[in-house]
Amino acid sequence: MLSFIIRRLLIIIPMALLVVTLTWGLIRLAPGNFYSGEKKLPPAVEANIRKKYGLDLPWYQQYGMMMSNIVRGDFGDSLKYQGQSVNEIIRRHLPFSATIGILGYLLALAIGLTAGTIAALKQNSSFDYASMSLAMLGLSVPNFVLGPILVLIFGFWLYWFPPARWGGMSSLVLPVCTLAAIYAAYIARLTRAGMLEVMRSDYIRTARAKGLDEKTVLLRHAVRGGLIPVISFTGPALAALLAGTVVVEKVFAIPGLGNIFIQSVLNRDEPLTLGIVAFLSIMIMVFNLIVDISYGFLDPRIRYE
Amino acid sequence: MTENVEIIKGASLWRDAWKRLLRNKLAVFGIIVLAFMVIAVTIGPAIIAWATGYTYDLIPADRELVRSMPPSLKHLMGTDDAGRDIFARVLQGGRISLTVGIISTFVSLIVGVSYGAIAGYLGGKIDNLMMRIVDMIYAIPYILIVIVLLNAFSGKNTTTLVSWLPQIIVSLAILIVGILISVLLFRALFDKFVATNFGVFLLKTLFIVFSISVLAALVFLASSLVGNTNAGVWLAEQYSTNVDPGLSQIFLLFFALGLVSWLTMARVVRGQILSLKNQEFVMAAKATGVSTPSIIFRHLIPNALGPVIVYATLTVPSVMLTEAFLSYLGLGVQAPFASWGSLAADGVKNIAIFPWQLLFPGLTMALTLFSLNFLGDGLRDALDPQTRKF
Numbered sequence: 239m240l241s242f243i244i245r246r247l248l249i250i251i252p253m254a255l256l257v258v259t260l261t262w263g264l265i266r267l268a269p270g271n272f273y274s275g276e277k278k279l280p281p282a283v284e285a286n287i288r289k290k291y292g293l294d295l296p297w298y299q300q301y302g303m304m305m306s307n308i309v310r311g312d313f314g315d316s317l318k319y320q321g322q323s324v325n326e327i328i329r330r331h332l333p334f335s336a337t338i339g340i341l342g343y344l345l346a347l348a349i350g351l352t353a354g355t356i357a358a359l360k361q362n363s364s365f366d367y368a369s370m371s372l373a374m375l376g377l378s379v380p381n382f383v384l385g386p387i388l389v390l391i392f393g394f395w396l397y398w399f400p401p402a403r404w405g406g407m408s409s410l411v412l413p414v415c416t417l418a419a420i421y422a423a424y425i426a427r428l429t430r431a432g433m434l435e436v437m438r439s440d441y442i443r444t445a446r447a448k449g450l451d452e453k454t455v456l457l458r459h460a461v462r463g464g465l466i467p468v469i470s471f472t473g474p475a476l477a478a479l480l481a482g483t484v485v486v487e488k489v490f491a492i493p494g495l496g497n498i499f500i501q502s503v504l505n506r507d508e509p510l511t512l513g514i515v516a517f518l519s520i521m522i523m524v525f526n527l528i529v530d531i532s533y534g535f536l537d538p539r540i541r542y543e
Numbered sequence: 544m545t546e547n548v549e550i551i552k553g554a555s556l557w558r559d560a561w562k563r564l565l566r567n568k569l570a571v572f573g574i575i576v577l578a579f580m581v582i583a584v585t586i587g588p589a590i591i592a593w594a595t596g597y598t599y600d601l602i603p604a605d606r607e608l609v610r611s612m613p614p615s616l617k618h619l620m621g622t623d624d625a626g627r628d629i630f631a632r633v634l635q636g637g638r639i640s641l642t643v644g645i646i647s648t649f650v651s652l653i654v655g656v657s658y659g660a661i662a663g664y665l666g667g668k669i670d671n672l673m674m675r676i677v678d679m680i681y682a683i684p685y686i687l688i689v690i691v692l693l694n695a696f697s698g699k700n701t702t703t704l705v706s707w708l709p710q711i712i713v714s715l716a717i718l719i720v721g722i723l724i725s726v727l728l729f730r731a732l733f734d735k736f737v738a739t740n741f742g743v744f745l746l747k748t749l750f751i752v753f754s755i756s757v758l759a760a761l762v763f764l765a766s767s768l769v770g771n772t773n774a775g776v777w778l779a780e781q782y783s784t785n786v787d788p789g790l791s792q793i794f795l796l797f798f799a800l801g802l803v804s805w806l807t808m809a810r811v812v813r814g815q816i817l818s819l820k821n822q823e824f825v826m827a828a829k830a831t832g833v834s835t836p837s838i839i840f841r842h843l844i845p846n847a848l849g850p851v852i853v854y855a856t857l858t859v860p861s862v863m864l865t866e867a868f869l870s871y872l873g874l875g876v877q878a879p880f881a882s883w884g885s886l887a888a889d890g891v892k893n894i895a896i897f898p899w900q901l902l903f904p905g906l907t908m909a910l911t912l913f914s915l916n917f918l919g920d921g922l923r924d925a926l927d928p929q930t931r932k933f
Binding site: 511 | 679684686687688690691692694695696703860864867868871872884887888891894895901905908909912913916917
């Protein structure tokens with residue numbers, strides 16, 4: 239188990255460097271540059287800029303310098319936000335994204351697991367049909383449509399929550415709900431399917447046969463097995479959560495990392511883009527590792543060497 | 544005596560599945576809606592143009608009309624900021640949205656099914672390697688890379704990408720042929736000489752062939768970055784003179800979405816093949832001397848088709864949602880072209896004043912995705928008796 243974790247942790251660093259290389263290659267292969275705007279710069283100015291940022295060196299030297307800096311954890315300064323280091327920008331904007339991301343996923347887990355379990359236990363009941371139709375609706379409405387609709391209803395008509403911006407708990411409600419909707423829908427469907435299968439399996443019959451009451455059977459035995467598909471979904475969900483937070487930050491004008499990332503790509507702010515890509519890849523890979531480890535706790539049949 | 548004999552038709556898997564599908568009301572609803580949508584977006588724009596004179600990009604010459612107008616008899620879904628008829632735009636957008644969904648799913652079908660089937664059938668080290676590659680790509684936040692790709696190569700820069708096409712295709716061909724030759728030779732010969740010196744020699748030779756083909760492909764790919772081939776320059780010229788920049792952005796979208804949507808398909812197919820390959824009919828095929836490629840493509844893939852169809856049906860809505868997301872960020876389809884995603888994104892801006900600009904594209908899109916999801920669920924219940932509802 240320990241060697242499995244160490245091996246996986248060791249892979250993360252080269253993987254992240256690979257992702258950075260890929261992104262760097264994509265940015266560099268495309269014609270144009272961060273300073274090439276509508277207006278053409280005088281050649282002398284352009285030469286000075288290229289010299290300052292080391293763009294006059296051959297590409298392998300630039301790549302080598304960048305990589306050696308990144309390996310030491312230094313992503314350099316942003317090109318757009320003068321005088322601010324990439325690490326500083328990430329540290330400043332991450333808390334916003336992390337808050338809505340984590341709260342959104344937790345809310346989705348709470349709703350999805352409850353609805354999915356009840357739907358599976360009361361299969362073909364009206365609750366089952368209602369919750370599954372609602373889940374299907376959640377999967378079919380893009381979150382950039384859902385968000386503004388929620389703002390319109392709860393922000394502009396009912397005045398329950400502030401329509402945008404960051405400040406206080408009440409401003410978190412709408413963004414978190416918008417983000418959670420699609421995941422709650424996915425998780426509810428996965429939980430229902432997983433629970434239906436588990437409830438028919440032999441070990442649940444055994445648990446009942448040895449006289450356990452229904453509550454223990456459900457909470458100690460069934461839920462653990464039924465959770466496996468949900469846990470498997472968590473990996474891809476995290477990657478998708480990134481896209482989700484980008485939209486939610488844009489809709490609700492939240493100064494999170496997602497928005498900064500999109501801006502950096504549009505501005506061709508290379509150090510900032512690479513820094514955010516590297517940071518998020520590492521986060522996702524670490525979370526995937528945690529997910530893989532948690533399989534072992536949920537299902538005693540799964541073992542790692 | 545012979546008159547009384549009736550030919551009893553055995554219920555084939557597909558006929559059985561079709562019956563089960565038709566019993567599922569929601570799936571039938573999905574099929575009807577989808578059929579209606581496809582017909583509407585195919586012939587709809589022409590009918591609108593004939594009936595009202597409006598097309599998706601027609602901005603009225605009369606300045607009075609250049610504003611958002613609520614739905615009326617002339618404009619069933621109202622008009623947008625520039626006075627364009629939203630009904631015509633929704634129909635035209637449907638073409639693009641559905642095409643994006645279908646083409647990306649098609650790419651994921653071809654690439655994912657072949658990849659997964661080869662990995663699953665060959666098994667062992669090759670399977671391990673191929674699946675680790677998929678795992679690696681999975682761990683990458685692909686949406687970030689798609690955003691960078693779309694931004695870097697949008698507009699005029701797409702021609703740069705086009706000029707590399709010959710090199711990319713040739714390198715891929717070298718890679719695939721090299722890998723196939725080494726793998727097939729290895730499979731065919733290694734068993735016979737496994738314990739001999741010749742076996743070791745063979746292994747080394749094949750490893751060298753394999754590495755050379757990978758290297759050759761990489762070198763060839765890299766050469767494209769240094770200088771352009773004549774074919775590439777010619778292609779780029781043809782592309783930039785003949786293709787509208789707006790359409791070009793849409794092609795780029797196909798490319799980017801197809802690039803990332805095959806991973807899950809490969810996993811699904813591999814799992815399916817793993818469970819099929821030890822069954823008797825495969826052994827029978829092997830015993831009668833059927834070759835490996837034809838076992839994979841004639842025997843295994845058709846039998847794994849059920850889950851593949853189900854998963855493909857569910858890929859279409861997820862790709863359409865991704866397209867909508869990218870269009871919302873301004874990286875996808877751009878005006879005057881429209882997709883349901885870009886129309887909804889435009890509508891969101893005016894949601895409080897001109898709600899119809901969001902309502903109609905959003906509803907159409909949600910209805911289509913709803914139907915696709917229901918159809919996918921229905922197909923799963925119909926084709927896969929294991930997970931059928933009880």
